[in-house]
Amino acid sequence: MSGINLPSTTQCKWAEGESGNYTFPCKNPRGDGSYCEYHAAIVYETPEQRKARAEQARAANNAAKRIAA
Ligand SMILES: [Zn+2]
Numbered sequence: 001m002s003g004i005n006l007p008s009t010t011q012c013k014w015a016e017g018e019s020g021n022y023t024f025p026c027k028n029p030r031g032d033g034s035y036c037e038y039h040a041a042i043v044y045e046t047p048e049q050r051k052a053r054a055e056q057a058r059a060a061n062n063a064a065k066r067i068a069a
Helices: 037-043 047-068
Strands: 016-018 021-023
Touching: none
Parallel strands: none
Antiparallel strands: 016 021
């Protein structure tokens, strides 16, 4: 395992990217498992839940942009 900048042991291990080129954008402390509460919920959710959450996140992002603008 080289070339991958692993997060610290107390950091959420949520990874993004393609094989061999991962980044660990989540800086939240991990919970009981390898992920923070937020990402643990994503990892263990069903595809239906994932789709619903993605749509919620998109709506929330749009709302945040409107507030920031
Ligand atoms: Zn996380």
